[in-house]
Amino acid sequence: MGQRNDALTAARRRLEALQMRFTPARRSVVEILETSPGPQSAADLIVAVEGAVPISSLYRTLSVLEDSEVIVRFPDPNGVARYELAEWLTGHHHHMTCIVCGATSDVPVPKDLETAVDNIVAEVGRRFDFQVAGHRLDLQGVCAQCR
């Protein structure tokens, strides 16, 4: 199965299904996120689009994509928002943040380990009477480059 344009196509379909337009700005953001090694901030994206999208429009683009569940937003360790493609487009994964350089990158946790995480999470939910809908696991440490 071809993967190069899957996210782009899926995003277009999703937006069209909601009768929204797949405009150049929306397309650019999806394209950039598709090829990024980790979640990007609004500031990162402004740089990536080379200023072609004004800030106010970029934020609006991001919130449209978030509302349509093409991307997800979450705060990085400093509280600034970072965005990445939703998991139905990229698969489930976690993050590791280098405490030296600050970079956050994706970690596609191997299936065997992810299964173990799922079991733990489910068990915790059971023990604490909490109906678990999802989880986030973030590793903090030092990346290979910074060593």
Add this chain to the structure above:
Amino acid sequence: MGQRNDALTAARRRLEALQMRFTPARRSVVEILETSPGPQSAADLIVAVEGAVPISSLYRTLSVLEDSEVIVRFPDPNGVARYELAEWLTGHHHHMTCIVCGATSDVPVPKDLETAVDNIVAEVGRRFDFQVAGHRLDLQGVCAQCR
């Protein structure tokens, strides 16, 4: 072992070791965090101290306590900073955030499960050449009250 004032005493000692004063504002914050069921925001703390500490002082107090590693700060799902006692004072734990009411509470993951998490985290670090220093596991779901 008495636990009621352990955090307070430990915090005092830590600050004094750094030749800083254990002032009323600093004491209040530690006290409040010690008795809170989960991480608190600056706004929460202002309410908890009943306005006795002005905002600018509260933030300064928080950063002093953070710098001296008595508390830790991290962003909640909306990006606003939340604070809790450092793990050397409370023990390792995780969080669960209710996607209905937004409350975040502590989850003292049972030792057996935590061991499993540790193993997974270590294994991921090994596989991805990442020197793991710590981890955060956040559950999202619906709490008992909201069901």
Add this chain to the structure above:
DNA sequence: AGAGAAATGAGAATGGTTCTCATTCGCTTT
């Protein structure tokens, strides 16, 4: 070509957090 809905761009406004600076506090030394 024209109408109407959707999207855009510029800038103002907001909210959380940090900074500045003059004042006050609390030890320590007389």
Add this chain to the structure above:
DNA sequence: AAAGCGAATGAGAACCATTCTCATTTCTCT
């Protein structure tokens, strides 16, 4: 007890990321 002095405080300004407003522009469908 008073002076000296660094630490801490309080008020408000400043900052920065993000959101909002609104007039203008662009699509899409006739």
